[in-house]
Amino acid sequence: MKPASFDYVRTATVDETVALLALHGDAAKLLAGGQSLVPLLNFRMLRPRLLVDINRVGELDFLRDDGAGGLSIGALTRHHALETDAKVAARFPVLAAAMAHVAHLAIRNKGTIGGSLSHADPAAELPMLALLLDAEIRTRTASGARAHAARDFFIGPLTTALQADELVTEIVLPALPAGTGWGFEEFSLRAGDFAFAAVAATVTLADGAVAEARLALMGVGETPLRLRELEAGLRGQRLSPQRIEDVAAAARAAVQPPSDLRASSDYRRQLVGALTERALSAAWRGAGGGA
Amino acid sequence: MSAPHRIAVTVNGVAYDRLVEPRLLLSDFLRQDLGLTGTHVGCEHGVCGACTVLIDGNSARACLSFAVQADGSRIDTVEGLGTITNLASLQAAFREHHALQCGFCTPGMLMTCVDLLQKYPLATDQAIRDGLSGNLCRCTGYENIVRAVRAVVAQRKAELDD
Numbered sequence: 207m208k209p210a211s212f213d214y215v216r217t218a219t220v221d222e223t224v225a226l227l228a229l230h231g232d233a234a235k236l237l238a239g240g241q242s243l244v245p246l247l248n249f250r251m252l253r254p255r256l257l258v259d260i261n262r263v264g265e266l267d268f269l270r271d272d273g274a275g276g277l278s279i280g281a282l283t284r285h286h287a288l289e290t291d292a293k294v295a296a297r298f299p300v301l302a303a304a305m306a307h308v309a310h311l312a313i314r315n316k317g318t319i320g321g322s323l324s325h326a327d328p329a330a331e332l333p334m335l336a337l338l339l340d341a342e343i344r345t346r347t348a349s350g351a352r353a354h355a356a357r358d359f360f361i362g363p364l365t366t367a368l369q370a371d372e373l374v375t376e377i378v379l380p381a382l383p384a385g386t387g388w389g390f391e392e393f394s395l396r397a398g399d400f401a402f403a404a405v406a407a408t409v410t411l412a413d414g415a416v417a418e419a420r421l422a423l424m425g426v427g428e429t430p431l432r433l434r435e436l437e438a439g440l441r442g443q444r445l446s447p448q449r450i451e452d453v454a455a456a457a458r459a460a461v462q463p464p465s466d467l468r469a470s471s472d473y474r475r476q477l478v479g480a481l482t483e484r485a486l487s488a489a490w491r492g493a494g495g496g497a
Numbered sequence: 498m499s500a501p502h503r504i505a506v507t508v509n510g511v512a513y514d515r516l517v518e519p520r521l522l523l524s525d526f527l528r529q530d531l532g533l534t535g536t537h538v539g540c541e542h543g544v545c546g547a548c549t550v551l552i553d554g555n556s557a558r559a560c561l562s563f564a565v566q567a568d569g570s571r572i573d574t575v576e577g578l579g580t581i582t583n584l585a586s587l588q589a590a591f592r593e594h595h596a597l598q599c600g601f602c603t604p605g606m607l608m609t610c611v612d613l614l615q616k617y618p619l620a621t622d623q624a625i626r627d628g629l630s631g632n633l634c635r636c637t638g639y640e641n642i643v644r645a646v647r648a649v650v651a652q653r654k655a656e657l658d659d
Binding site for chain 2 (some may be wrong): 208209210211212213214237240241247248249257259261286288309310311312315316331359389397398399414477
């Protein structure tokens with residue numbers, strides 16, 4: 207399995223990159239970590255005329271405060287950097303926990319957050335975390351800058367709101383309220399395999415009851431999902447084990463996962479229930495919620 | 498065919514200057530252009546881990562990278578790890594614990610372990626297994642590979658405690 211022939215350009219700046227995208231459109235593909243793109247090239251499922259290698263666009267490789275307690279993450283930030291960064295661990299421990307599940311070290315060394323979000327695999331952790339954390343995905347084209355809310359970004363399997371001439375530059379994660387509890391639960395056959403299903407939850411309390419809860423799922427639909435109706439129903443509630451079980455049952459009923467060689471739809475639905483129960487319990491306890 | 502690019506790379510401490518077609522995978526470059534056949538090629542889509550090498554000190558699948566991208570980089574392959582008369586401690590542990598059968602996965606296992614050992618404490622067998630989960634052994638010799646890594650971790654700990 208060898209890729210078909212292509213031309214190669216290595217860019218040094220965002221301006222240079224978006225100018226090339228404007229010129230070549232669909233015929234060009236961006237090469238970042240390459241951990242999803244290169245298999246597609248090797249299988250010749252993609253045959254771009256031009257690869258634009260952005261690995262040395264230094265201005266896309268950063269991880270800094272957003273100025274309001276959140277984080278601004280450059281599109282070229284590698285998975286392993288997110289996995290180990292102290293600011294990520296302190297402000298978004300749910301993200302740090304999820305990163306340990308992303309593929310294998312050799313892949314995490316190369317893969318980038320911008321690449322993962324652009325690729326939009328429905329069984330990938332980062333799109334789900336972007337959705338959970340209400341990320342803003344900032345982009346550039348030759349004609350200007352845009353910003354996408356994560357909830358409008360993922361349109362279908364491997365399909366996003368990005369245009370062919372658009373480059374993801376930055377992902378902004380707005381701060382979570384102090385004391386937010388979290389849970390992340392994933393099931394796969396081996397560590398690092400694509401998950402059968404995963405659930406992430408956050409819970410923020412006010413006066414011992416839920417002020418805000420978020421529930422995000424992956425691997426069970428064409429895109430990552432937020433269970434917004436269930437989230438709204440949790441507001442103002444105290445989460446007893448029975449109440450959490452009810453939420454898990456509702457989550458199970460809310461999804462229609464695909465069947466494939468590895469797991470049936472029913473099996474995945476059962477998983478969603480079990481993982482939701484664990485993730486939400488952990489988030490509730492982490493936020494300081496009582497039994 | 499698209500125009501070749503000139504690249505300069507350092508592989509196992511040796512500098513090379515070569516012309517490469519953009520589509521040439523790093524794995525094929527190492528094996529075919531440089532004759533360094535220690536890096537094995539299994540699945541060619543990033544699943545089996547046999548072609549794992551270090552790029553600028555970090556493990557990576559050589560089949561998911563193009564040689565042209567390596568311009569200016571330092572690559573380390575299994576050939577640079579040790580020699581038959583002077584095995585690296587990791588290689589010696591693999592031999593001691595019978596952690597290789599046919600040997601096909603071994604170069605990728607070794608280069609993966611080099612990076613795992615420099616980045617993680619590997620305090621439990623589960624951590625070792627999780628770390629190795631991206632490398633397939635068709636002989637299913639995993640148990641002995643885990644033993645070898647465990648021995649290196651213990652040896653390292655003993656050295657640190659001294």
